[in-house]
Each structure stands twice: as structure tokens, then as C-alpha cells.
Amino acid sequence: MRIMAKRVAVLGGGVIGLSYAWELRRRGHEVLLFEAGECGGQASGAAAGMLAPFSENGDQPDDFFLLCLESLQLYPRWVEQVEAASGLSAAFVRSGSLYVAFHEADLLALETRMRWQNDFGAGARILTGAALREAEPALTGAAVAALYIPTEAHIYAPLYVRALEAACRREGVRIFDRQGNVELRSLDPVTVSAQAGAFEAEAAVICTGAWSGSWQEVLGLDVPVFPIRGQICAYAALPDRPVRHMVFGSQGYVVQKANGTVVCGASEDVVGFDTSVTERGIGRLERWYATLLPGRAGRPVHAWAGLRPATPDGWPLLGPLPGARHIVIAAGHYRNGILLSPATARAVADWLDDRAKDGASGVRAAGGGDGRGTGGGQAAGAPGARTWRPESFAPERFSGNRSVAWL
Ligand SMILES: Cc1cc2nc3c(=O)[nH]c(=O)nc-3n(C[C@H](O)[C@H](O)[C@H](O)COP(=O)(O)OP(=O)(O)OC[C@H]3O[C@@H](n4cnc5c(N)ncnc54)[C@H](O)[C@@H]3O)c2cc1C
CATH class of the missing domain: 3.30.9.10 (D-Amino Acid Oxidase, subunit A, domain 2)
Structure with missing residues (x-):
């Protein structure tokens, strides 16, 4: 399917915003990233960088675990590409x-x-x-x-975000950092108001980490982050x-x-x-x-x-807004944002490209991914071949399906 290139505004320059910006740019979109302070200057630069879906999810193989596992499977190839694009090491160690x-x-x-x-x-x-x-x-x-x-x-998180930022810049993402609190003036068309000026875009991805609750008025959605x-x-x-x-x-x-x-x-x-x-x-x-x-x-x-x-249930809010699919929210990654960056970047880019109607790209059979994944290699239908369901992360799940009223 041929994808129409869009102008996308990414709000927030932590690991989540940088990963999405890079993935979208690689797919040919024009990307503008807005960051209040320094890229990676908040949670992402502080993280321990463990990529540990098994140790972090001891209870059961629920959708969150499946999403985390998919991300671990994507990591080696993803980080290799980030390093190649940036010329910087992220110190990935298995x-x-x-x-x-x-x-x-x-x-x-x-x-x-x-x-x-x-x-x-x-x-x-x-x-x-x-x-x-x-x-x-x-x-x-x-x-x-x-x-x-x-x-x-594990990965060294400060190096990883630095490499992602460098990869974004080299690929042509326009990064506006030190902007203070950036605002969304309207959703359709997307109008971003920053210190650098006002910018229009066809789509927006909101990834402002712990500060994401501040968007609930403009989005008309409960964002309990x-x-x-x-x-x-x-x-x-x-x-x-x-x-x-x-x-x-x-x-x-x-x-x-x-x-x-x-x-x-x-x-x-x-x-x-x-x-x-x-x-x-x-x-x-x-x-x-x-x-x-x-x-x-x-x-x-x-x-x-x-x-x-x-978030109240510990899982991220991930996906397009009901009634406004050009606005994607990706926030609330809690203890696993570094781990989740490749899988959620792919899902978000798929949503914006309308590639996967339901959003999920899914966990391949264990040992799948890039062939250097987690080992195992079970047949489809085996437990390891299960996929996560995007509805489990639907951003409207705390709002009783309220759609964006004023669009
Ligand atoms: C001590 C610690 C250890 C951790 N260890 C791990 C680990 O081992 N493995 C793991 O996977 N995860 C770990 N995490 C979790 C991980 O760090 C987070 O899940 C992840 O960094 C979240 O990324 P983010 O981009 O959503 O948020 P952030 O990195 O906080 O980025 C959000 C960005 O948005 C910007 N922003 C906010 N509001 C606005 C606005 N209005 N306009 C413009 N910009 C705005 C902020 O300045 C910030 O830079 C750890 C976290 C901590 C604190």
C-alpha cells in the first residue's frame, strides 16, 4: 500500500517522542518535534535502561507483557539501526x-x-x-x-536518547527544543504553538510523559497520567x-x-x-x-x-483518539518506556499510516522478530505466538468512550 507522506507534529522529546519521530521520518513523513526542555532531560535520561519483560511481568502473559516482549524482540535490529543512523553507541548488552x-x-x-x-x-x-x-x-x-x-x-539510557536525537537530526526531523510548555491551539488542522512560532500539521503524536494529563481539556478525553x-x-x-x-x-x-x-x-x-x-x-x-x-x-x-x-491500571494510553484518528496519544509507559520504544513506535507509525486498522503488529512466535530475538521459535498457535490487543491500551478507556466532542 502506498502511504501518503504527512506533516506530523510530535509533542515531547523523551525516548517515546524521539523514537516515534525517527520511525515516522524513516517512513518518509515530515516530522516536527517539540520539547519543553532538553531532549531526554526527564524520565528517559534517568532510566536504568533494563529491557526486561520477563523480570518486570511476573504474574501472567497479559497484553502488556506481550507488548513488552514484542519490543524486546525488535530491540537488537532497532538499536543497530539507531546506532548506524546516529554514529553513536547506545551500549546495548544482552x-x-x-x-x-x-x-x-x-x-x-x-x-x-x-x-x-x-x-x-x-x-x-x-x-x-x-x-x-x-x-x-x-x-x-x-x-x-x-x-x-x-x-x-539492557541499554545505557542517556546514550540511547542521545543516539535517537542524533539519528532524528541526521534524518531531517526538525527538533524545536527548549520551547517551554508547547500548546495545541487546535486539533483540525493541528496547530502547535511554541516559542519558535505557530506550526500547522496534518497529524500530532502526544508523548509528553508524566505531563500528559495537561492535555485532557484540549483533547476532550480523560488522560489520567x-x-x-x-x-x-x-x-x-x-x-x-x-x-x-x-x-x-x-x-x-x-x-x-x-x-x-x-x-x-x-x-x-x-x-x-x-x-x-x-x-x-x-x-x-x-x-x-x-x-x-x-x-x-x-x-x-x-x-x-x-x-x-x-496510569491507574499501569498500562500506557496508546492509540488514535476516537473520532480523530490523526491525533495519537502515547503516554503512560511507566516503568517500561525504554523497553517499549521500538514496539510502540512501530504501532504509532502504523496507526498514522493507516496500515493496521486495529493497530497491532503483534508479537511473533517467540524467537521471531529479527531472528536474533528471544530464542524459542514456536509454531503459530503456541502461547508465544499470541499478540497484544490494541483495545487494551485504548486512550479512551478511562473516558467511557467519549469522543472528541468539538471536532
Ligand atoms: C529511576 C527510573 C528508572 C527507570 N528504569 C527503566 C528501565 O530500566 N527500563 C525501562 O524500560 N524504563 C525505565 N524507566 C521508565 C522510563 O524512563 C519511562 O517510561 C520513559 O522514559 C517515558 O518516556 P517519555 O518519553 O514518555 O517521558 P519523558 O522522558 O519524561 O519525556 C517527556 C518529555 O515531554 C516534555 N514535555 C512535557 N510537557 C511538554 C509540553 N507541553 N510541550 C513540550 N514538551 C513537553 C518533557 O520535557 C519531557 O522531556 C525508569 C524511570 C525512572 C524514573
């Missing part, structure tokens, strides 16, 4: 992960996780005793077992004792980065738009770090915080 249990009683839960996650290509197995110590010598002896998931990966602060810190890595995997537990996670730090996160604080770092928040992380990786006394070398865009 380190695998360990989800650690400290009590025999928790083993059953790990086994249950492993069973359903292996239907989706996790390739997981439980490590105990000497096998666990050998896999991760840095880990405390108090850990009785861990679920090892070799297919999970709110900030959850994440405090996080980094320690100097020990060259002779690297942390090989992402290590998750009930209290948080640690992950060693290419820049020679071990990142330890993260709090979940309901404090509005406050991005300060507190003794209490970082103190809790310090205790967790010392419990998990003993013999590494000392204080973090760096501590920071960002605002995750949360």
Missing part, C-alpha cells in the same frame, strides 16, 4: 538477568514464573548453590536461588569483580553499565512533580545494595531521580 529468591518458600513462585515464561521464549532456568555462585560471584550467599533469564538485555518519582543511584564498579547480570529482587535491582558504574534502583514515590533526591530514598537503596552485593561498602558516586509516567 547480559541476561537473575531474579533472586532469599527463602526456600519463594522457589515455587520462581518455578511458576519459569513455566509460563518459557512458553514465550524466555529460555529461563533456576540456578541454585554452586551454579548460582559461578554465574554471579558478586551475589550474596544469602540468596538461595535465582531465575536465570538469558534473553533479557501522573508522575511516580523514581530515585536511583550508581556505585563505582569493581574491575576485578564485575556484576555480570541484571540482578532483580523484591526490593529493587542492580545492573552494571558500560561506563564503569553499577546502577541500583529504584524508589516509587508519590510526590507530584518533585524530582529531588532524599536521604530516605537513597538510604533504602544503599541497604539493598549492601545486602545483595556484600563487601562493597561505601556510598554511591551519583544519585538522581526521574518521573515515571503512570
